[in-house]
Amino acid sequence: MKAYVLNGIGKLDYMDVPAPELKSGWALVKVKAAGICGSDIPRIFQTGTYHFPTIPGHEFAGVVTEVCDDKDREWIGKRVGIFPLIPCQECFVCRSGQYEMCRSYDYLGSRRDGGFAEYAAVPVWNLIELPEEMSMEAAAMLEPASVALHAVRRLKLTPNDTAALYGLGTIGLIVAQWLRMFGIRKVYAVGHHPKHGEMMKKTASGDYAYYNAGSPKSEMAEDSISWIMENTDREGVSVAIDCAGTNETLTNCLNCVKPGGQVLAVGNPKGDMMLDQSSYWKILRNQIRLTGTWNSSFCHDREDDWHKVIEAYGKGELCLTDFITHRFAFAKLKKGLLTARERTVYQNKIMIVNEERCGLKKQSQ
Secondary structure: OEEEEEEEOOEEEEEEOOOOOOOOOEEEEEEEEEEEOOOHHHHHHHHOOOOOOEOOOOEEEEEEEEEOOHHHHHHOOOEEEEOOEEOOOOOHHHHOOOHHHOOOOEEEOOOEOOOOEOEEEEEHHHEEEOOOOOOHHHHHOHHHHHHHHHHHHOOOOOOOOEEEEEOOOHHHHHHHHHHHHOOOOEEEEEEOOHHHHHHHHHHOOOEEEEEEOOOOOOOHHHHHHHHHHHOOOOOOEEEEEEOOOOHHHHHHHHHHEEEEEEEEEOOOOOOOOOOOHHHHHHHHHOOOEEEEOOOOOOOOOOOOHHHHHHHHHHOOOOOOHHHEEEEEEHHHHHHHHHHHHHOOOOOOEEEEEOHHHHOHHHOOO
16 A cells, blocks of 8 residues: 655655554554644654654544454444544553543554555544544544544633633634634634634634734734733633643733633643743732643543534534645645645645545646
8 A cells, every 4th residue: 555654754755565454453444534733744854753664644534444353344334533542441541531641542643653544554442433424524624623622621611701812723723613612702813824813703603803913933922912901901811722832822821811710721832831930920829720631532422522523513513624725635745744834825724635536636736
């Protein structure tokens, strides 16, 4: 089969590799759509995966073509989404069902081979059957949508709350939708591109205001605090959410939230996180509740994040494919990765799709 194999930092080779061998409890999935995550860029070009060679890609969906065990044959032919975190099922957090915090987890696309391939080996436990009305592109968005829901569920929200949202990549934009569904109507969103605001207004109805902070490193980023304070009668917001993972955005969240408010850290850190003394005092003197979030809940329960995403999508409450700004055929994955890395044009979710289904053979991509 064809696959993209990371043989070293920055060395991603499109090559023929043997199809995965299945062990007991595992299934073979023919990949139909795969999303490029923001974390894929540093993983491929800067830090590498946990070992080489590795096939990256953890946001993907497809069709089960083979299983190892006869007891799992019912999965063959089913359209599936993939929960990429493989819990050990034995540590103390796994025993409590909080698999996203497993102490000894495996992970498709970083710790073991993932979805940037024609086929991927996946534990049957990690499969979720898709409703017929869900496209493969939407199914490949289940992972970021579940991460966003898991984050919002970490907050204690009331309909009277106001929110500040820093960072409008895919996760941030989906967080905006969940805030609406949880009853938050007034959101002050801060990004660094005018199209971020356009995308937010397109996908998240409600009273949303957008502030374009320019380059993340510009001094304009500090002005967003004044903008939020001016629009909240100098009180600040009830909830501030950092979906960017920088010193500036976390500090801004701490400085625009009202006393007794909540700050939610969502974005993966771009480097060491350092707080100035004044911001740390805000945590103490304003009794701010600082909350972290990681991954998403998946436990084959209708209340877990993945099932809730599918439910909301089925009801028409959640947009998923609207965030896709670029589509590339499987053979053009490298072009998609470079588009994500270089950011010379506005891009949000970049999707790698099945050529026959999407007619990409006729497109320049």
